[in-house]
Amino acid sequence: MFWKTIPRAVNLAALISTILLLVKLFIFNKIPEPVGGLHELGLVFEAVLASVLASYVFYLIVVHFKEVREKKTIYPFVTRWANLVVKDCKTQIAGFTGGDPTKLDFQTLEKHDIEAVFSKLAPNGEAPMVFWQGGQANWLQYFENYRVRSLRHIDKIMTQLLFLEAPLVALLMKVQDSKHFNLIETLSRVRLNSDNLMTFAGDFFDYVQACRDLDEYLKAHAIHSTSD
Secondary structure: OOOOOOOHHHHHHHHHHHHHHHHHHHOHHHOOOOOOOHHHHHHHHHHHHHHHHHHHHHHHHHHHHHHHHHHHHHHHHHHHHHHHHHHHHHHHHHHHOOOOOOOOOOOOOOHHHHHHHHOOOOOOOEEEEEOOOOOEEEHHHHHHHHHHHHHHHHHHHHOOHHHOOHHHHHHHHHHHOOHHHHHHHHHOOOOOOOOOOHHHHHHHHHHHHHHHHHHHHHHHHHOOOOOO
């Protein structure tokens, strides 16, 4: 992780400075001074290049090493919370089929699969969730429960924004700002006069796709080995 996470611009500046300094020392220093004052100018140029390299070493030892160490400490929690966002989505899908995740596979689910299920579910029908104070939740309340849970996980992750990779933040924001979440937040407290959930199918599928993108990223990038 240490070398991979150094900003490209920083590495490029150090590389160019190293090349120029070597060219100056081993090539230009052997050429007689054609114009008076160039030697002094060359010394200034060397000092500038040397200061760039010294700053690079300082950045690696003092700044970047600290960032990597802190990131390794934080990322297990970030990864856990982000995976819980994905798990919330998977749990909802399993709930449509009585808790059997094999009937609707998270990875291969298509929009028409959601439409087929939602066409048979009434918004005010009983969902597989019981309130702690008693009473059965309906499907809109079921969606709202997982929306709130997921947003709590995302909020925890965002408190560590300094250590997060930009693509991960973008994927989390895609889930947080999904139309499904926005719609459920508005409608979960009302009683809809509808026979099915077809109105929600498209937005729910987009939410699933956002969670799949997040899941794919986590598997490929977000779990950093301590040996990196």
